Amino acid sequence: xxxxxxxxxxxxxxxxxxxxxxxxxxxxxxxxxxxxxxxxxxxxxxxxxxxxxxxxxxxxxxxxxxxxxxxxxxxxxxxxxxxxxxxxxxxxxxxxxxxxxxxxxxxxxxxxxxxxxxxxxxxxxxxxxxxxxxxxxxxxxxxxxxxxxxxxxxxxxxxxxxxxxxxxxxxxxxxxxxxxxxxxxxxxxxxxxxxxxxxxxxxxxxxxxxxxxxxxxxxxxxxxxxxxxxxxxxxxxxxxxxxxxxxxxxxxxxxxxxxxxxxxxxxxxxxxxxxxxxxxxxxxxxxxxxxxxxxxxxxxxxxxxxxxxxxxxxxxxxxxxxxxxxxxxxxxxxxxxxxxxxxxxxxxxxxxxxxxxxxxxxxxxxxxxxxxxxxxxxxxxxxxxxxxxxxxxxxxxxxxxxxxxxxxxxxxxxxxxxxxxxxxxxxxxxxxxxxxxxxxxxxxxxxxxxxxxxxxxxxxxxxxxxxxxxxxxxxxxxxxxxxxxxxxxxxxxxxxxxxxxxxxxxxxxxxxxxxxxxxxxxxxxxxxxxxxxxxxxxxxxxxxxxxxxxxxxxxxxxxxxxxxxxxx
Ligand code: ADP
Ligand code: MG
Numbered sequence: 001x002x003x004x005x006x007x008x009x010x011x012x013x014x015x016x017x018x019x020x021x022x023x024x025x026x027x028x029x030x031x032x033x034x035x036x037x038x039x040x041x042x043x044x045x046x047x048x049x050x051x052x053x054x055x056x057x058x059x060x061x062x063x064x065x066x067x068x069x070x071x072x073x074x075x076x077x078x079x080x081x082x083x084x085x086x087x088x089x090x091x092x093x094x095x096x097x098x099x100x101x102x103x104x105x106x107x108x109x110x111x112x113x114x115x116x117x118x119x120x121x122x123x124x125x126x127x128x129x130x131x132x133x134x135x136x137x138x139x140x141x142x143x144x145x146x147x148x149x150x151x152x153x154x155x156x157x158x159x160x161x162x163x164x165x166x167x168x169x170x171x172x173x174x175x176x177x178x179x180x181x182x183x184x185x186x187x188x189x190x191x192x193x194x195x196x197x198x199x200x201x202x203x204x205x206x207x208x209x210x211x212x213x214x215x216x217x218x219x220x221x222x223x224x225x226x227x228x229x230x231x232x233x234x235x236x237x238x239x240x241x242x243x244x245x246x247x248x249x250x251x252x253x254x255x256x257x258x259x260x261x262x263x264x265x266x267x268x269x270x271x272x273x274x275x276x277x278x279x280x281x282x283x284x285x286x287x288x289x290x291x292x293x294x295x296x297x298x299x300x301x302x303x304x305x306x307x308x309x310x311x312x313x314x315x316x317x318x319x320x321x322x323x324x325x326x327x328x329x330x331x332x333x334x335x336x337x338x339x340x341x342x343x344x345x346x347x348x349x350x351x352x353x354x355x356x357x358x359x360x361x362x363x364x365x366x367x368x369x370x371x372x373x374x375x376x377x378x379x380x381x382x383x384x385x386x387x388x389x390x391x392x393x394x395x396x397x398x399x400x401x402x403x404x405x406x407x408x409x410x411x412x413x414x415x416x417x418x419x420x421x422x423x424x425x426x427x428x429x430x431x432x433x434x435x436x437x438x439x440x441x442x443x444x445x446x447x448x449x450x451x452x453x454x455x456x457x458x459x460x461x462x463x464x465x466x467x468x469x470x471x472x473x474x475x476x477x478x479x480x481x482x483x484x485x486x487x488x489x490x491x492x493x494x495x496x497x498x499x500x501x502x503x504x505x506x507x508x509x510x511x512x513x514x515x516x517x518x519x520x521x522x523x524x525x526x527x528x529x530x531x532x533x534x535x536x537x538x539x540x541x542x543x544x545x546x547x548x549x550x551x552x553x554x555x556x557x558x559x560x561x562x563x564x565x566x567x568x
Contacts, residue, residue, distance in 0.1 A: 005163065023117030029196045030265070033259070038126065038174075039206075040204045043081070045082065064207045076187060078176045084142045087164065124263050134158070136156070144173075194235050198236065214228060241257045254273075261332060270367060272286050280337055304330040321353070324396060325392040325396050328385075383409045410427075431486075440465060448469070454492045
């Protein structure tokens with residue numbers, strides 16, 4: 001295994017590298033943020049592993065990240081003493097893209113540079129961003145707890161292939177040397193590097209150190225000379241961001257922290273930062289992304305909220321911290337009162353964790369309610385990205401049903417636009433005198449809903465109808481039968497009881513029609529006896545001659561179609 005192998009990049013990596021180098025060029029200093037973010041994650045992982053096995057520290061538990069540069073050699077080096085990687089891990093994580101959502105990402109690429117670079121921003125490039133500024137990257141790493149002889153060196157020029165070999169590495173952790181491209185020497189500058197770190201990585205709770213030259217000094221009184229020497233200096237503020245008070249944290253710091261925890265390139269849409277006091281104390285800092293991730297619909301997608309216990313990272317796979325319908329939420333929860341040595345099994349059954357989860361869900365719902373009230377435009381943006389996921393909450397989260405229902409937005413016959421921006425409260429505020437139901441129609445697309453023959457009579461009587469066309473809507477209305485004491489009523493089911501909205505003239509006209517058609521109706525009933533259960537004169541329609549209606553307790557036609565498609 002010690003031999004040096006040269007291996008080809010996965011096709012996707014090649015494609016991604018090419019795209020990235022060309023599209024993230026105007027934002028190139030982010031390479032440092034990405035590499036520091038990885039180093040910080042590696043330290044977090046080591047700290048957690050070492051809780052159960054102190055020897056992993058190998059006598060050095062002073063975790064930090066070091067940044068060096070060398071002007072004549074044109075290199076920048078990022079060194080961490082985190083968990084490190086085995087040869088297999090290097091191969092799996094650095095030569096391939098193992099991320100969920102990769103397939104969806106590549107499917108959505110268009111070949112149009114501007115559009116694709118936006119997608120790349122959304123996808124995130126992580127480690128590979130090193131190649132924006134470097135034409136050779138050399139990564140040397142050793143996994144904590146392995147022998148000095150089990151170091152691994154990975155090298156690549158970011159083109160078609162990379163080499164990998166086993167080397168000696170005395171210290172555990174990872175060292176990445178970037179050989180800068182010809183035009184990128186602006187980064188070989190102490191001040192420039194420090195300001196990038198300050199700007200992008202100030203929130204990292206680990207010290208990021210650079211060396212600083214302390215110049216020679218002569219003491220005038222006794223003529224003693226202090227020789228010049230090099231000292232380490234911590235560049236960032238190196239304390240957990242969430243533990244600070246809100247007024248100490250700038251918007252920019254909140255936003256950069258988001259990019260780090262969410263592995264996202266974009267700004268968050270909004271966030272909530274809160275310390276919950278009581279027997280079960282915890283701090284949460286939770287964000288709503290501005291865009292849905294590529295793996296939003298991926299069953300194996302990772303959950304986005306990291307669990308810390310008194311600032312020690314525990315897991316980023318804590319399914320139990322957010323319900324499925326809030327799986328797009330990113331951020332951290334730091335629990336004060338849990339024991340540090342929790343195992344996954346304990347977490348799963350912990351009563352404290354479920355209390356924290358319930359509290360965190362309330363905070364998120366509060367955040368969304370607040371956004372809806374104070375910034376309609378942003379809320380609309382949120383709804384377009386995550387509305388379909390929130391709808392799952394109506395089915396899933398019985399306890400918060402009313403609050404979730406308040407957050408829902410629909411298309412409606414009132415606006416006749418595909419945009420889902422009508423809330424149930426909006427609807428209720430426009431209900432007609434005497435109307436006690438919220439009417440809706442379901443269909444498999446907007447045009448079908450909008451042109452549904454069932455709508456005709458509602459339009460005529462000027463009664464608003466919600467137009468539900470998302471796949472999940474059938475499930476939504478089957479679990480949300482009521483809002484604010486108003487029954488949700490499908491306009492294609494059973495008796496509609498709209499007579500009370502008829503004018504005197506209409507009533508009279510209908511009575512005459514019924515009389516005229518009595519015999520026709522009887523005949524039709526006989527002819528269609530084994531096909532339908534009843535033939536009725538309808539006042540539902542104004543333009544269409546006839547329509548099918550399901551019984552009040554039957555499955556709706558749309559639901560029937562969905563079940564058929566699903567093979568039921
Ligand atoms: P992400 O951070 O979103 O997972 P990256 O491309 O930044 O994606 O990194 C890919 C993976 O490589 C990481 O998940 C981690 O497993 C590994 N890795 C990268 N840098 C380091 C490091 N400094 N120490 C240990 N592992 C690392
Ligand atoms: Mg990363």
